[in-house]
Amino acid sequence: MQRRTFFTAGLAAACPAILTAQAGSFKELSRAIDAMPLVDSHEHLLPESERLELKPDLFLLASHYLNSDMVSAGMPTPTPKTWAEFEPWWQVSRFTGYGQALSIAIRDIYGIGEIKAATLPRINSAIAEANKPGLYKRILKDRMKLDYAVLDDYWHGDPVRPDGEYFVLARKMDWFCSAAKAADIRRMEEVTGTSIPDVKGLKRAVEKRLDQSLDAGLVTIKSTLAYNRPLRFEVVPEADAQRDFDLLMKEPQKQAPRRLSDHIFHHVLQLADAHKLPVQMHTGLQAGNGNTLENSRPTLLNNLFGLYPKVVFDLFHLGWPWMEEVAALAKMYANVTADLCWVHIITPTGARRALHELIDTVPLNKILGFGGDYRYVELSYAHAVMARRNVAQVLAEKVQSREMTEAEALNAARLILHDNAARLFPRPKPRQA
Ligand SMILES: [Zn+2]
Structure with a gap:
């Protein structure tokens, strides 16, 4: 600590002009970057009508992500209901990215500078008071300056067309890669209205589901299979997949048999290719408090990039903690992009470090700089504040070191925060009948 103080003081004394110039370009860039509209590559925001039916309070806002850090700290319940249950774990989690996001949301949107016992009643009544029609316009448009976001509404069973003012649609086909028993197949038949006597039938069901999703405005296929299995998808002949299919129809399996799962995922990628759809892949850290981290390693996907050169693979969360793997893959393959969705709150410092390195290593048109990845609009706003600050800080340093002009x-900021995502996930044109 002392060494650091000495170093900073020494630097300021030696070259005050440098520090002033640095502060100047940060301020100016910040102002311009704060005003830029965002295309947000990934959200889970409820439709406003569903949000307004909730009885939101501080604990509800803390229940998305932050509670995982509090459980990690030792909190015995993931859903604290009282200040006494919340407070000890908040005190030790408030400086993580998730904690910072909650503080920013409460400070900026509700005007309350500190989260503590004395302010809790005011915070809760301010949240309740604001929970009325127009909430999304006030927060997403007026404050956050959202152009639009890619929405993964995983809680909707059937595809639902989202409000086009705010969202374009991402849907998962993972369910079809996860059949482990006959009842799963029966359910897929019901939902798609397709008979599934064999693997060919299962592939027809996937096609039907994708068609339903396209009708609802789908612009990208998303996958979170890294929550359930390793991201290595082998090329499996249909006959081998059929053997797995026969097995699970005969007796329930503990988990989805791999050869069938691999084969169906490849079919999903072939459909993405045929429909010119990008694929958003979850890589890295899984949300919550317990999973097999290694399953989510970005380089496990390596074989797919060469097999499907026309499919763009948007690698989510920079594969944290394997951010450098994502940078390397995006550098090597024209069809791989590096997506910082979720990253500014997982690791605010890491996001800056990664962005520095990404700009050094990967062409600017392949960096997607922001995805809120939240269920509640206040927190998406706060995440955007953190992302804009990080982008401004990194770019100011690039200007300072003369790698770039202002x-x-x-x-670069415009590409990273808006244009790249807008190009990859354009608003859909109405489908021809
Ligand atoms: Zn997400």
Whole structure:
């Protein structure tokens, strides 16, 4: 600590002009970047009508992500209901990215500078008071300056067309890669209205589901299979997949048999290719408090990039903690992009470090700089504040070190925060009948 103080003080004394210039370009870039509209590559925001039916309070907002850090700290319940249950774990979790996001949301949106016992009643009544029609416009449009976001509404069983003012649609086909018993297959038949006597039938069911999703405005296929299995998908002949299918129809399996799962995932990728759809892949850290981290390692996907050169693979969360693997893959393959969704709150410092390195290693058109990844609008707003600050700070440093001019830095910010995501996930045109 002392060494660091000495170093900083020494630097300021030696070159005050440098520090002033640095602060100047950060301030100016920040102002311009704060005003930029965002295309947000990934959200789970409820439709406003569903949000307004909730009885939101501080604990509800803390229940998305932050509670996982509090459980990690030792909190015995994931859903604290009282200040006494909440407080000890909040005190030790408030400086993580998730904690910072909650503080920013309460401070900026509800005007309350500190979360503590004395302010809790005011916080809760401010949240309740704001929970009325127009909430999304006030927060997402007026404050956050959201152009639109890619929405993964995983809680909706059937595809639902989202409000086009705010969202375009991402849907998962993972369910079809996860059949482990005959009842799963029966359910897939019901939902798609397709008979599934064999693997060919299962593939027809996937096609039907994708068609239903396209009708609802789907612009990208998403996968979170890394929560359930390793991301290595082998090329499996249909006859081998059929053997797995026969097995699970005969007796329930503990988990989805791999050869069938692999084969169906490849079919999903072939459909993505045929429909020119990008694929958003979850890589890295799984949300919650317990999973097999290694399953989510980005390089496990390596074989797919060469097999499907026309499918763009948007690698989520920079594969944290394997951010450098994602940078390397995005550098090697024209069809791999590096997506910082969720990253500014998982690791605010890591996001800055990664962005520095990404700009050094990966062409600017392949960096997607922001995805809120939240269920509640206040927190998406707060995450956007953190993302804009990180982007401004990194670019100001690039200007300072003369790697870029200010105009070039602004252009980079526009690509990273808006244009790249808008190009990859354009608003859908109405489908021809
Ligand atoms: Zn997500």
